[in-house]
Amino acid sequence: MGNENQPFFQSGVFPKGTYTLSDLISHLKQDPIIKECGAIMTFTGIVRGVSQNSSSKMHVKNIHVEANIGLANQALQQICTDLQQGDVKRVIIYHGEGEFAAGEDLVHVIVAGGHRHAAFATLQQAIERYKSTAAIWKKEILDDGTEQWVH
Amino acid sequence: MRIEYYGHIREQTQKSAEERITNSSTIDALLHELQGLYHIEFPAQNSPSGATPQTFIVAVNAHLIQPTQFSIPNLFRDGDTIAIMPPFSGG
Numbered sequence: 001m002g003n004e005n006q007p008f009f010q011s012g013v014f015p016k017g018t019y020t021l022s023d024l025i026s027h028l029k030q031d032p033i034i035k036e037c038g039a040i041m042t043f044t045g046i047v048r049g050v051s052q053n054s055s056s057k058m059h060v061k062n063i064h065v066e067a068n069i070g071l072a073n074q075a076l077q078q079i080c081t082d083l084q085q086g087d088v089k090r091v092i093i094y095h096g097e098g099e100f101a102a103g104e105d106l107v108h109v110i111v112a113g114g115h116r117h118a119a120f121a122t123l124q125q126a127i128e129r130y131k132s133t134a135a136i137w138k139k140e141i142l143d144d145g146t147e148q149w150v151h
Numbered sequence: 152m153r154i155e156y157y158g159h160i161r162e163q164t165q166k167s168a169e170e171r172i173t174n175s176s177t178i179d180a181l182l183h184e185l186q187g188l189y190h191i192e193f194p195a196q197n198s199p200s201g202a203t204p205q206t207f208i209v210a211v212n213a214h215l216i217q218p219t220q221f222s223i224p225n226l227f228r229d230g231d232t233i234a235i236m237p238p239f240s241g242g
Contacts, residue, residue, distance in 0.1 A: 045242040065241075068157055068234055070213050072241070095241060107242040127242070135208075135234075136241030137158035149159045150240045 008033075009092045011080045012073035013136065016065075016098035021108050024094060028112060033089045039116040041123045043109040049102035051140055052150050059143040063100045068135035075134040079126055087114040088122045093130055106138075152229055154185075158237040160207065164189045172229075178209055178221040181233070210234040 008031045009024075021044060028034060051058045072095070080091040090112040100106060109126050113119035138150040155168045164185075175181040182193040194206055209216045211227045213234075220226060227233055 066157065067241075068155070068210070068236060071210055071215075071234065074213060131242055132239065134241045135157070135210075135236060135239055137237055138240050139158075149237065151238060 009080075009090065010073075011076040011091075011093040013067040013069055013076070013095045013097050013134075016096045016100060016104075019094055021105065021110075024092060024108060024110055028090060028092065028110060031090065031112075034112060036114055037089050037112040039113050039119045041111045041113075041116070041119045043107075043123055043127055044105050045107040045127075047100045047102050047104050047106055051142060051148070053140075053148055058146075060102050060140045061143050062102075062141040063106070064139040064141065065095075065097050065100065065106065066137055066139075067095070067097050069097075071135035076130060079129045079133070083111075083122050083126055083129075087118040089113055091122060091126055093126060095130070095134065095136060097136075152227060153232045155232060155234045156236075157234065160191065160235055160237060163191050176224045178216060178223075178226060178233075181227075182209075182221070182235075185235070205238055208236045208238060210236070 092110040095107045
């Protein structure tokens with residue numbers, strides 16, 4: 001997860017199972033900048049167990065997540081660069097790719113800051129931005145076997 | 152050039168990518184060509200007001216192309232990679 005020549009964290013899309021929120025927090029705590037931080041805020045997006053299609057309340061068995069990795073990584077890293085300023089010392093977004101069961105973690109957003117107020121606000125901005133600008137798509141596989149892309 | 156397809160568009164074309172030689176010189180013309188080939192709907196979405204929700208997104212060499220640019224000639228050439236994608240729905 002980084003060396004002297006690279007940013008401490010490189011946000012992006014990664015295969016399911018290659019990291020956990022706990023891994024990310026542990027790694028963040030080794031970043032020298034953490035000495036300037038008094039707060040770490042996290043958001044975890046998980047697979048909703050009920051279909052997002054409003055016309056049905058079918059149970060979701062799995063979700064398939066795919067991405068245009070180049071474009072998605074570019075967007076996620078841009079969000080982090082843009083939001084990492086002033087009291088906000090680190091913004092990290094890790095989004096999963098692959099097949100996920102209901103309840104499993106899909107995405108982690110982590111913000112470390114000097115104080116809680118700026119970190120809270122930045123966390124929300126980061127979430128809204130990745131949803132609209134990262135080239136990532138989800139398909140629900142329902143209990144009855146039908147599949148539908150989430151828009 | 153290389154054309155990449157994602158999400159439900161990939162499922163409709165039944166391929167994630169292809170190498171393609173084309174005489175189309177605009178995104179609009181290329182989309183029209185692909186529409187005929189794969190029977191996919193690429194509805195016009197270059198409304199100046201932006202009132203029409205985008206139903207697909209195009210990128211050339213990892214640069215997003217605005218719908219208002221779809222009729223501009225020579226935005227791409229041989230060797231380029233064009234991605235045709237549904238609206239994003241991450242997380």
